[in-house]
Amino acid sequence: MPSDVEYSPVGEGLGMSEHWLYVWMRRFSLIAAHVIALGLTSLLSLLSRPGTSLFSWHPVCMSFAYCLCMTEGILLFSAEGTIFCFKSRKGKVRLHWFLQALGLVAAVTGISFMVASKNVSERPHLASWHSLLGMGALAATFLQAVCGVCLLFPKLLRVASPQRLKLYHATCGLLAYLLATVAVVAAMFSNWFQATVRGAAWWAFLLLPFFPALVVMNQITNAYLPRKKITS
Template sequence: MRSDVEYSPVGEGLGMREYWLFAWMRTISVGAAHVIALGFTALMAILSRPGTSLFSWHPLCMSLGFCFCMTEAILLFSSEGPPCCFKSRKGKIRIHWILQILMLVAATTGLAFMVASKNVSERPHMATWHSVLGMGTLVATVLQAGCGACLLFPKLLGAPLLPRLRLYHSTCGLVAYLLATVTMMAAMFTDWFQATVKGAMWYGFVLLPLFPALVVMNHVTNAFLPKKKLMI
């Protein structure tokens, strides 16, 4: 017989003390992810010195869009989200869409500056792993945005299609975020970044995007992706 209780390995066999410890660790982790997303974007703004060249806007726009806006848009639905957010789900969805639109605008702007910079310097396009991964990230981002846009019209979709579309939206969003994380890490192997950041600080920059990615992955898999049913 199959019960209606969803199986979750998180917290299994934990006592009350261990549960509260886990809850505090989760709250601290989500809070740290917010701080790292904002801090990383600020550091990229300082390093790129926007306005000094066409290329200087590319790192700022991409980190603002994918590292900050996308992280906040996903963790907005976490129970440990910022206290200033709306408590109602409708309000959170509205803020989620605003952040996602800002992310798409920032990503498009960053891509435009990169294309313009390479055209001016007559350098080839799609010549590095960073650029290839970046293009894959943009494709996955557009797919998840398309699935999300369809969810705004549930009456047109019909009840049977909604759960599957929500799953597609969550899955594409997670893939897009993980691709964005890998793309950011690949950017740190480019000539520009290695000439700008050296020594132990370079290793710190490489590791920084990993922590928010782990927090986001844990949140999406636990909150949106299907779980196994408990068999009795």
């Protein structure tokens, strides 16, 4: 990707970049994404009752990894600002790396608890859509982490095209986040979750993960979407 490619924020080209209603809608969406990320992680952790079994730690670790760490790590770079105090690009990158690394460790730990739980109960592995999507999300997370390491040390690793690698990093990150979101939704169809949450609360849990995913997808695609020059 050429280094001089310009990128356009959402709404630019439609005459919306400075419209007050548009600005406040974006700010509200960002705040709501933060609240849902923290709230969903907390609720899933409480419902799983960590410590009661090996399996109980799986929802805790996975929700912490993807619903919280990855969400906050991406929203750090939102044009509307962030809940964190970092204003410099360097500070945001460092915090992004910390959150992503913490999320990856939590995800691997969560998978380990699930593997151990199924080994004890002698149940088959990768036997559901939830488990397949979860492993896909973990694989994409490793890929974006590798791209991120190369971006962190471009001279040492002799990266030929940092701009193109940034695009790969963002694409793998978005893929990992979307796969994780669908995996979380698929988990809500499991026997464990449906036995724990019923009625209107179940529908609320089912819809909640989609809102942060839309905000994250919107942020990434618009940050890396080339601006099309319109000629009259």
